[in-house]
Amino acid sequence: MMKITGLSHLFKWENLHNWWLTKYFFAPLKEEEEVKASPEFQAPPTVIMFPRQREMSSKVLRRQKRDWVIPPINVPENSRGPFPQMLVSIRSDQDRNISIRYSITGVGADQPPNEVFSIDPVAGKMFVTKPLDRERRSSYHLRAHAVNMNGERVESPIDLYIYVIDMNDNRPEFKNQVYNGSVDEGSKPGTFVMHLAAFDNDDNTTANGMVRYRILSQTPHSPIPNMFTINSETGDIVTVAAGLDREKVSQYSIIVQATDMEGNLNFGLSNTATAIISVTDINDNPPELTSRTFSGEVPENRVNVVVANLTVIDRDQPHSPNWNAVYRIISGDPIGHFTIITDQHTNDGMVTVVKPVDFEQNRAFMLTVVVNNQAPLASGIQSSLQSTSGVTISVVDINEPPYFPTNPKSIRFEEGVPAGTSLTTFSASDPDRFMQQSIRYSKLADPADWLSINNTNGQIITTATLDRESIYVKNNIYEATFLAVDNGSPMASGTGTLQIYLIDVNDNAPSLLPRESQICERINRNAGINITAADTDTDPNVGPFVFELPTFPASIRRNWTVSRLNGDYARLSLRTQYLEPGVYEVPVIVTDSGNPPLSNRSIIKVKVCPCDENGDCTLVGAVAAAGLGTGAIIAILICIIILLSMVLVFVLWMKRREKERQTKQLLIDPEDDVRDNILKYDEEGGGEEDQDYDLSQLQQPDSLEHIISKPPGVRRVDERPIIPESQYPIRPVVPHPGDIGDFINEGLRAADNDPTAPPYDSLLVFDYEGSGSTVGSVSSLNSSSTGDQDYDYLNDWGPRFKKLADMYGGGDDE
Numbered sequence: 001m002m003k004i005t006g007l008s009h010l011f012k013w014e015n016l017h018n019w020w021l022t023k024y025f026f027a028p029l030k031e032e033e034e035v036k037a038s039p040e041f042q043a044p045p046t047v048i049m050f051p052r053q054r055e056m057s058s059k060v061l062r063r064q065k066r067d068w069v070i071p072p073i074n075v076p077e078n079s080r081g082p083f084p085q086m087l088v089s090i091r092s093d094q095d096r097n098i099s100i101r102y103s104i105t106g107v108g109a110d111q112p113p114n115e116v117f118s119i120d121p122v123a124g125k126m127f128v129t130k131p132l133d134r135e136r137r138s139s140y141h142l143r144a145h146a147v148n149m150n151g152e153r154v155e156s157p158i159d160l161y162i163y164v165i166d167m168n169d170n171r172p173e174f175k176n177q178v179y180n181g182s183v184d185e186g187s188k189p190g191t192f193v194m195h196l197a198a199f200d201n202d203d204n205t206t207a208n209g210m211v212r213y214r215i216l217s218q219t220p221h222s223p224i225p226n227m228f229t230i231n232s233e234t235g236d237i238v239t240v241a242a243g244l245d246r247e248k249v250s251q252y253s254i255i256v257q258a259t260d261m262e263g264n265l266n267f268g269l270s271n272t273a274t275a276i277i278s279v280t281d282i283n284d285n286p287p288e289l290t291s292r293t294f295s296g297e298v299p300e301n302r303v304n305v306v307v308a309n310l311t312v313i314d315r316d317q318p319h320s321p322n323w324n325a326v327y328r329i330i331s332g333d334p335i336g337h338f339t340i341i342t343d344q345h346t347n348d349g350m351v352t353v354v355k356p357v358d359f360e361q362n363r364a365f366m367l368t369v370v371v372n373n374q375a376p377l378a379s380g381i382q383s384s385l386q387s388t389s390g391v392t393i394s395v396v397d398i399n400e401p402p403y404f405p406t407n408p409k410s411i412r413f414e415e416g417v418p419a420g421t422s423l424t425t426f427s428a429s430d431p432d433r434f435m436q437q438s439i440r441y442s443k444l445a446d447p448a449d450w451l452s453i454n455n456t457n458g459q460i461i462t463t464a465t466l467d468r469e470s471i472y473v474k475n476n477i478y479e480a481t482f483l484a485v486d487n488g489s490p491m492a493s494g495t496g497t498l499q500i501y502l503i504d505v506n507d508n509a510p511s512l513l514p515r516e517s518q519i520c521e522r523i524n525r526n527a528g529i530n531i532t533a534a535d536t537d538t539d540p541n542v543g544p545f546v547f548e549l550p551t552f553p554a555s556i557r558r559n560w561t562v563s564r565l566n567g568d569y570a571r572l573s574l575r576t577q578y579l580e581p582g583v584y585e586v587p588v589i590v591t592d593s594g595n596p597p598l599s600n601r602s603i604i605k606v607k608v609c610p611c612d613e614n615g616d617c618t619l620v621g622a623v624a625a626a627g628l629g630t631g632a633i634i635a636i637l638i639c640i641i642i643l644l645s646m647v648l649v650f651v652l653w654m655k656r657r658e659k660e661r662q663t664k665q666l667l668i669d670p671e672d673d674v675r676d677n678i679l680k681y682d683e684e685g686g687g688e689e690d691q692d693y694d695l696s697q698l699q700q701p702d703s704l705e706h707i708i709s710k711p712p713g714v715r716r717v718d719e720r721p722i723i724p725e726s727q728y729p730i731r732p733v734v735p736h737p738g739d740i741g742d743f744i745n746e747g748l749r750a751a752d753n754d755p756t757a758p759p760y761d762s763l764l765v766f767d768y769e770g771s772g773s774t775v776g777s778v779s780s781l782n783s784s785s786t787g788d789q790d791y792d793y794l795n796d797w798g799p800r801f802k803k804l805a806d807m808y809g810g811g812d813d814e
Contacts, residue, residue, distance in 0.1 A: 073161065075162055079128075083129055100146050101149065116130060117142060119144070133164075137164065143160065176273065181193050192238050222249050245279070325349065358431075364394050365395070366391075401494040411500055414504075416466065444495060450462055450465075451480050453482055509599060510534065514529075520611035531547060542593065544566075545591065548562060559576055560573070584607075586606050588603075
């Protein structure tokens with residue numbers, strides 16, 4: 001059975017807890033040392049015994065007494081030590097017989113955070129090694145173990161619960177240093193404004209974490225210093241007095257203090273925050289017009305112009321619905337000529353014309369205007385008498401342009417009206433009844449130039465015959481535009497359109513369609529040409545048409561016939577069984593249905609040709625139908641054959657020539673072939689005699705006396721002179737265009753006289769070959785010599801030198 005020694009101390013825990021509360025919460029700080037010296041605080045530590053193991057009998061089952069529950073171990077946070085500080089002593093009742101080793105496990109012992117608690121393995125005394133912080137960890141759960149020297153367990157582990165006692169070591173903290181709230185002006189006392197909250201990390205179940213609020217100050221103090229109060233427990237700010245007026249005070253600044261220890265200022269910790277309370281506007285000030293009457297003027301017939309500006313005063317918050325003005329015209333404008341637009345920046349009312357006014361009808365307008373806000377007035381607020389004013393608008397008379405009462409004006413006439421016919425009088429009216437003015441007329445647009453107008457009375461007279469089929473007539477209507485101008489200051493003009501509807505008369509004869517066609521030379525039941533007619537007139541002066549063949553010449557009706565298909569179409573076909581191929585001009589008389597009817601003799605060109613079994617013209621037949629006889633066709637075919645033969649002969653000749661060109665080199669002796677190719681000469685390799693060279697001749701000579709001793713004017717062109725180089729004047733870069741010949745000659749002369757420039761048409765010496773050579777220098781051959789030289793001996797050297805003789809000697813070709 002488990003034994004627990006020192007049990008009386010378990011019942012003293014409540015007294016210890018109360019002592020801690022009294023000491024840290026309510027006792028003055030100066031009594032701290034005296035409390036620590038009190039007998040209760042110096043009570044010896046509790047001794048915790050391991051419970052005895054239960055013995056189970058197979059024969060007898062005995063009921064044992066319930067074990068004591070081990071109370072938790074309470075440790076105050078932020079203890080100043082000294083450390084390690086003993087908490088409890090753990091004992092096993094077997095330590096009298098054997099040696100016991102004690103240990104603890106769990107968070108704070110062998111698990112992070114490690115080594116917060118330790119135990120004496122021999123004496124079983126458990127210690128706390130450092131100050132504890134309840135805000136980091138408020139409790140620990142450890143297990144105590146007892147083993148013998150061999151490490152064998154002698155007691156069952158027991159659970160130890162360690163609670164950290166909270167101390168008031170944290171101030172209340174506001175989430176923000178500045179809070180913003182608002183309340184309507186004119187609010188009644190008790191109106192909720194805003195909420196503030198502070199959080200204390202200490203235990204909120206104790207006085208350490210119980211926060212209370214209070215207002216320290218209010219700025220400004222108008223109308224009274226205490227316009228607001230705060231609920232000490234919830235942090236809600238409400239109004240306590242009436243008199244909030246945004247127009248006087250628009251914002252209050254409140255300093256709020258939060259204190260723990262249930263607001264005890266002597267023991268509690270405090271913190272402050274600022275509450276900014278804005279007084280929001282309500283529409284408690286109606287708008288007031290600055291004047292009882294306003295005036296303006298407007299020219300007649302003008303729109304979208306501002307004629308008067310209305311000013312208003314409103315003490316509510318600018319650019320808000322409580323301030324924005326809305327103007328209405330309640331009388332004096334029944335038709336709606338005017339509207340009032342609010343200026344978004346100044347809140348003024350701009351009286352604007354939306355419908356043109358006429359001086360001849362209204363010379364002035366007397367308007368009654370009322371102004372309101374977008375938002376309705378607050379409850380209990382009455383409209384001001386200054387919200388209504390009168391507006392007088394005078395209309396200014398201006399010279400208005402003449403106008404045609406009927407515009408456009410439509411009249412009807414038959415086409416063909418001769419020139420000089422009076423059609424109508426197209427006159428205009430002057431709207432300025434109070435001005436004595438005259439109107440003059442002129443023509444503005446007359447596409448066909450058919451009309452004229454009297455410049456004083458507007459009478460319209462034709463100057464040409466009206467033709468409905470003219471290109472200027474659209475849908476039987478001809479339009480002309482006229483101008484009316486008064487003599488006012490300044491002059492004004494108006495335009496009018498005259499529409500003449502032209503009634504069709506039968507003045508155009510029909511014409512035959514198509515104008516060309518073809519038909520088979522032999523009569524066929526289905527063969528024929530469908531013909532119709534075109535008439536520029538309109539119904540009833542068009543179809544049905546009558547198609548007939550003329551009686552003269554008689555061959556027309558003998559070879560052709562016309563049969564009616566319907567009112568607009570007929571068929572032209574052969575009357576004879578066979579007609580010679582060719583092109584025939586067949587006259588056909590077409591008559592319309594007008595009153596009186598008109599006829600037209602039209603010609604249709606018909607190609608008669610031989611046809612195949614399908615009734616289509618053959619190629620030969622088409623040619624024959626074009627007017628060519630059999631002899632002409634045969635001649636054309638012969639010409640085509642001859643042309644093809646010539647082309648074939650030319651191709652064969654070209655191929656033969658190419659073949660001869662390829663085989664020509666086989667017919668010429670290779671020795672006589674002097675064309676441009678690489679020639680192979682006999683090899684001139686010698687014996688040992690040819691290998692005896694005098695290499696000393698290739699060395700640099702010891703002196704240059706043989707060169708210096710040469711007579712003046714005689715030198716080898718392949719030797720660089722040893723005399724100093726002459727300095728020549730710099731030639732101009734760009735020659736004068738008129739002196740190009742002199743420029744070329746000067747350049748040539750400078751090149752010939754330059755001793756440092758080797759000749760480009762001579763062999764250059766790469767190394768000195770010594771003196772005394774019996775062979776003259778190749779450079780002695782002056783290729784630029786102008787003297788005559790006979791090259792005819794080259795002709796005796798064989799065919800290989802013949803070309804060279806021709807180039808230099810001229811040969812026989814010259």
